[in-house]
Amino acid sequence: MENPFDNYLKTLDIANEKLKLKAKVLEVLKKPKKVIEINIPVEMDDGSIKVFTGYRVQFNDARGPFKGGIRYHPTVHLDEVKALSAWMALKCAVVNIPMGGGKGGIIVNPKELSKSELQRLSRGYIRAIHESIGPYKDVPAPDVYTTAEIMGWMLDEYESIYGRNPAVITGKPLEVGGSLGRDKATAQGGYYILKEALDLVDLDMNATIAVQGFGNAGATIAKLLFEDGFKVVAVSDSKGGCYDEKGLDIPKVFEHKEEKGTVFGYAKKITNEELLELPVDVIIPAALENVITAKNVEKIKAKIILELANGPTTSEADAVLFKNDVFLIPDILSNAGGVTVSYFEWVQNLQGYYWKLEEVDAKLKEIMVASFHQVYEYRKKFHVDMRTAAYILSIERIAKAIEKRE
Ligand code: NAD
Numbered sequence: 001m002e003n004p005f006d007n008y009l010k011t012l013d014i015a016n017e018k019l020k021l022k023a024k025v026l027e028v029l030k031k032p033k034k035v036i037e038i039n040i041p042v043e044m045d046d047g048s049i050k051v052f053t054g055y056r057v058q059f060n061d062a063r064g065p066f067k068g069g070i071r072y073h074p075t076v077h078l079d080e081v082k083a084l085s086a087w088m089a090l091k092c093a094v095v096n097i098p099m100g101g102g103k104g105g106i107i108v109n110p111k112e113l114s115k116s117e118l119q120r121l122s123r124g125y126i127r128a129i130h131e132s133i134g135p136y137k138d139v140p141a142p143d144v145y146t147t148a149e150i151m152g153w154m155l156d157e158y159e160s161i162y163g164r165n166p167a168v169i170t171g172k173p174l175e176v177g178g179s180l181g182r183d184k185a186t187a188q189g190g191y192y193i194l195k196e197a198l199d200l201v202d203l204d205m206n207a208t209i210a211v212q213g214f215g216n217a218g219a220t221i222a223k224l225l226f227e228d229g230f231k232v233v234a235v236s237d238s239k240g241g242c243y244d245e246k247g248l249d250i251p252k253v254f255e256h257k258e259e260k261g262t263v264f265g266y267a268k269k270i271t272n273e274e275l276l277e278l279p280v281d282v283i284i285p286a287a288l289e290n291v292i293t294a295k296n297v298e299k300i301k302a303k304i305i306l307e308l309a310n311g312p313t314t315s316e317a318d319a320v321l322f323k324n325d326v327f328l329i330p331d332i333l334s335n336a337g338g339v340t341v342s343y344f345e346w347v348q349n350l351q352g353y354y355w356k357l358e359e360v361d362a363k364l365k366e367i368m369v370a371s372f373h374q375v376y377e378y379r380k381k382f383h384v385d386m387r388t389a390a391y392i393l394s395i396e397r398i399a400k401a402i403e404k405r406e
Contacts, residue, residue, distance in 0.1 A: 003079050003083075004079055004082075004083035004084075005079045005080075005083040005086070007083065007315075008083045008087065009030065011391050011395075012026070014388055015388075015391045015392045015395040018382050018392050019395065019396055021395075021399050022399075022403065024406075025399045028060070028402055029060070029395065029398065029399070032057045032058060032059045032060075032082055032085055032086070033058050033059060033060060033061065034057070034058040034132070035055070035057050035078070035082070036055060036056040036058075036129055037053065037054075037055055037078070038053070038055070038056075038125070038128040039051050039053055040052045040054055040106070040121060040124040040125055040128055041124070042117060042120050043120060044117055045114050045117060052106050052107060052108050052121060052124075053106070053107050054076075054104065054105060054106035054107070054125055054128070055076070055078055055081045055104060055105050055106075056102065056103075056129050056132060056138070056140075057081045057082050057085040057102060057103050057104070058085065058100075058102045058132070058138055059082070059085035059086050059088065059100065059102060059103075060086075060089045060100045060101055060398060061100035061102075061137075061138075062398055062402045062405060063089075063092065063093060063098055063099065063100050063397065063398060063401045064092070064097070064098035064100050065099060065100060065134075065136055065137055065138055065139050066085075066099075066100045066102030066137070066138035066139070067088060067100060067101065067138075067139050067141070067339065067342070068085055068088035068101055068102040068140065068141065068143075069103065069104070069140065069141045069142055069143025069144075069146065069171075070104035070105060070106070070142070070146050070154075071084075071103070071104065071106075071143040071144045071145065071146065072105070072106050072108050072144070072145040072150075073108070073109070074107060074108065074109045076105035076106060076107045076108075080105070081105045082103075084103040086101060087101070087310075087332060088100075088101035088103055088339070089101025089394075089398060090332050090390075090391065090394040090395065090398075091332045091336050091339055091394070092336075092339060092343075093394035093395070093397040093398050094332050094333050094336060094371055094375065094390050094394040094397075095333070095336045095339070095340050095367050095368070095371045096367070096370075096371065096374075096397065097339070097343040099139070099339070099343055102140070103143075104125075104129075105143075106121065106125060108121065110145045110146075118150070119153050122150050122153045122157070123153055123154070123157040125154070126154045126157040127157060127161075130157075130158055130161055133158070133169075134165075134168055135165060135346070139167065139169060139170060139342075139346055140154070140168075140169050140170075141169065141170045141171040141342050148171055148178060149173065151169050151170070151171045151172045151178075152172055152173050152176050154169055155168065155169050155172055155176055155177075156176075166349040167346050167349035167350045170342035170343075170345040170346055171342060171345070172345070177345070177348075177349050178345060179341055179342075179344050179345035179348055179354075179355070179360060180354075180355065180356065180360055181341055181344075181357050181360035181361060181364070182338075182342065182345060183216070183220075184220045185337045185341035185364065186216065186217045186335050186337045187217055187218075187220030187221035187223075187224055187308070187337070188220075188224065188337055188361065188364060189334075189336060189337015189338070189340060189341075190217070190221055190284070190306055190308050190334045190335060190337060191221055191224045191228075192337075192365045192368040192369055192372075193306065193329055193333065193334055193368050193369070193371075193372045194221075194225075194282065194284075194304070194306050194329075196369055196372045196373070197327060197329055197372070200327070200376070201304060201327055203281050203282075203304070205229055206231065207230065207231070207281040207282055208231050208233045208245070208247075208279075208280040208281050208282070209225060209231065209232050209280060209281065209282040209283075210232075210234035210235070210243075210275050210278050210280045210282070210283050210284070211232060211234070211235045211236070211283075211284045211286055212235075212236050212241070212272060212275050212276065212283070212285045212287050212291065212309075213236065213237065213285070213286035213288070213308075214235050214236065214237040214253075214257060214263050215237070215286070215287070217286040217308040217309065217335065218235065218284065218286030218287060218308065219257075221286065221308060222235050222248075222253070223250050223251075225250075226248075226250035226251070227250075231246075231247035232247060232250055233246075233247055233248060233280060234248070234275050234278055234280070235248060235253060235263050236264070236270070236275050236287075237262055237264070237287075238262075238287075239262040239263075239264040240262070240264035240265075240269060240270065240271055240272065241264065241269075241270045241271065241272060241274070241275045242265065242266040242267040242268060242269065243268045243270045243274075243275070243278065244267040244268060248266070252266070253266050272291070273296065276291065276292065276299075276300060277299040277300060277301065278301070278302075279301050280301065280302055281302060281303050281304065282302055282303070282304045282306065283302040283304075283305050284305075284306045284308055285305070285307055285309045285312035285313075286308035286309050287309055287312075288309060288312065289309065289310060289311035289312055290311065290312065290313075290314055291309075291312045291313075292312055292313040292314065292317045292321075293313075293317050294314065294316040294317055294320070297316075297317040297320040297321060297324075298320065298324075300321070300324075300326060302326065303326060303327060304326070304329070305321065305326060305327070305328040305329065306329050306334050307328065307330055307331040307334045308331075308335050309331065309335070310331050310335065311331060312331070313328065318387060321385075322385040327386070328385065328386055328387065330387035330390050332391075332394065333371060333372065333375055333386070333390050336368070336371070337364055337368060340364055340367050340368070341360060341364060344360055344363060344364070375389045375390045375393055376389070378390075378392055378393045
């Protein structure tokens with residue numbers, strides 16, 4: 001299997017070909033600044049003790065405090081956490097927010113733990129890394145299988161050591177300093193970007209859209225698009241998808257999912273593979289990685305791909321899409337709405353002054369639209385695809401911040 005950190009290093013090479021980074025800067029960008037490995041003893045409900053291994057990787061903080069989620073998953077691996085911490089640095093830089101990149105993880109299957117065991121594990125994680133995090137050092141957030149509730153426990157543990165300090169962690173429940181709009185931020189940010197992209201490729205409200213994945217990212221963007229009058233013709237989840245070329249009634253799809261536990265069967269049944277190959281204008285992968293590959297890429301008919309999921313397209317497929325003139329908007333740009341509103345949460349916590357939802361949305365829109373156009377400019381300037389353009393722009397920004405600190 002490919003080492004995910006090697007993939008990041010390849011990206012760095014690609015950007016360096018265009019940017020000709022200073023040797024010192026290039027070396028700094030090849031390794032995380034700090035890697036923390038911890039072993040957390042947790043008292044289980046039956047009185048036994050289990051020790052869980054966890055990590056916090058602090059990749060680069062030249063532009064601001066390290067920022068990135070904490071993942072709970074049985075397959076968490078240090079190389080993966082290192083790679084994700086680097087991608088976070090790029091993601092924050094591409095939307096130009098004053099944050100660096102970090103990531104955390106614990107090797108655990110959270111579904112096998114009771115709620116109180118999960119709480120003890122989460123508090124134990126913070127006790128183990130508290131000296132390395134803080135509002136101006138490193139600001140964690142939720143990721144795969146970590147929730148607002150878990151962020152609330154983590155905040156409480158940190159504050160039991162340092163006193164009140166809500167800006168140490170984002171993605172918190174509203175009651176303890178979370179931001180309005182954080183729950184829908186990823187989809188909302190992607191939605192603002194999609195509207196810009198539609199204009200660029202001369203598509204309008206009649207564009208047909210298929211969304212793969214009906215979770216936080218996918219279902220929310222389907223709802224936003226539907227409410228705005230767009231035609232979402234297909235959606236899917238892990239059980240399969242549904243398709244109606246005239247457009248789906250998304251609130252009814254939600255009801256179906258609520259009742260039956262899936263969107264499969266709401267309209268004409270399709271598989272997840274078929275969804276990506278539909279004769280639509282836009283596809284939005286919002287579920288898993290590696291779904292657009294060398295195998296299916298030639299069958300893709302869409303003109304735009306908006307990557308809400310992380311890593312849905314393989315590098316072989318990327319090259320074919322570029323050749324076929326498919327306009328792909330890469331994950332580090334498309335799904336950066338989440339970290340952008342996390343940054344807003346941090347700002348609000350530091351100010352002790354909380355914004356209305358309209359204010360959050362307006363500020364998010366400004367950042368997403370500007371970032372989209374900056375990446376598009378780099379695409380033209382360097383004659384590359386949007387993904388490479390996003391890498392060049394973000395790595396250039398990080399490199400400049402490193403240089404200014406020399
Ligand atoms: P989620 O768990 O809320 O939803 C995932 C959805 O994908 C579910 O509907 C699930 O049924 C579906 N799914 C699972 N296996 C599938 C399969 N084999 N085929 C098709 N669908 C399948 O997750 P989410 O938060 O919506 O995240 C989805 C993607 O977006 C991930 O790649 C995640 O990293 C990325 N992302 C999410 C956020 C966020 O704020 N939620 C931010 C950035 C990136």
